[in-house]
Amino acid sequence: MGRPSRKHEILQAALACFTEHGVDATTIEMIRDRSGASIGSLYHHFGNKERIIGALYLAGVGEYAGMLDEGFRTADSAEACVKLLVTSYIDWVAANPDWARFVLHSRGRVEAGELGDQLREANRLHYGRILQALAGYREQGLLRPLPEDCFASIVIGPSQDFARNWLAGRTQSDLRECRELFAQVAWESVRAG
Template sequence: MARSTRKQEILQAALACFTELGVEGTTIEMIRDRSGASIGSLYHHFGNREGIIAALYLEGIGEYAALLEAGLVCTLEAEACVKLFVTCYVDWVVANPDWARFVLHNRGRVEAGECGDRLREANRAHGQRIGAVLKRHREAGAFRRMPGDCFVSVVIGPVHDMARNWLAGRSGTPLAECRELLAEIAWDSVRAG
């Protein structure tokens, strides 16, 4: 979380509480105490605890999306684009492990909640921007033929699984050490011929 505004301070406090006590074990009063914010400030910025959860989730996926999209703007080759999906994912997870754990475990909750439409819209817009970048590579024949949603799963699936295991402490290999290998595997899985 880059900026340090009152809203960001509340989100940082919420993430710390969720990490220590779990989402279900955290009350809005705990977040208020941790952040030093007034209850009015919490409700002004987020409406309720579910609003805090959704804001934290949306900001996390937004930060990763911005990192990826910024890199894609500068990347011209198909191979570099595919590898960037993986390396940005690894870099964000390694830099933000608590936030990444939170995002991994709370998607369904946010999707089903009052901010579900905002999440779906953010994902749709991000998908369109990414799709526009990848379209020219697909049309140039750089990728093997497969449905778009399958493409994303093939590219992100292995790194996502490794990240989940690393975040859960089930992997003895640091995620950062697998960064280039997973990027190479992603490229080998989708490149044409």
């Protein structure tokens, strides 16, 4: 595996600073020091702290979307696709707790910032791929007829709420141990009949 790009190194340094000091208290200088990047390199890749925040957010949701896209290539049933939405989310959160915390707490800031349109477009494309992966199963009547804008909340909402509490240290159960339970509940919530 090759050396991480300078851009990736800066994003990872930013995440470490945001985790340690908070997003608002972190300065460009802190990120520069942590990453070892020159100020010119940092501004070349991002321009300012808000763009770093947006890029880090988009990279996180992009990684989850990539996991889903890969999984959809091998999922061979409506049940497998629905469960994949949950298990991929839980797997990503469990593997990236600091990044997941950042994503869960930064959405509004990114939506309101310079990269808001980019985030909305990424979300539109991501949700479109999910709907496309499930379209044939919907047509076959294997999924409950639900408004499209409710589907994701029904499927991912419970695991996302639990993950938020797990990340905050407010659960007794480990998120990974609940993975199959949340996947089964999601399937039972949207399957036909």
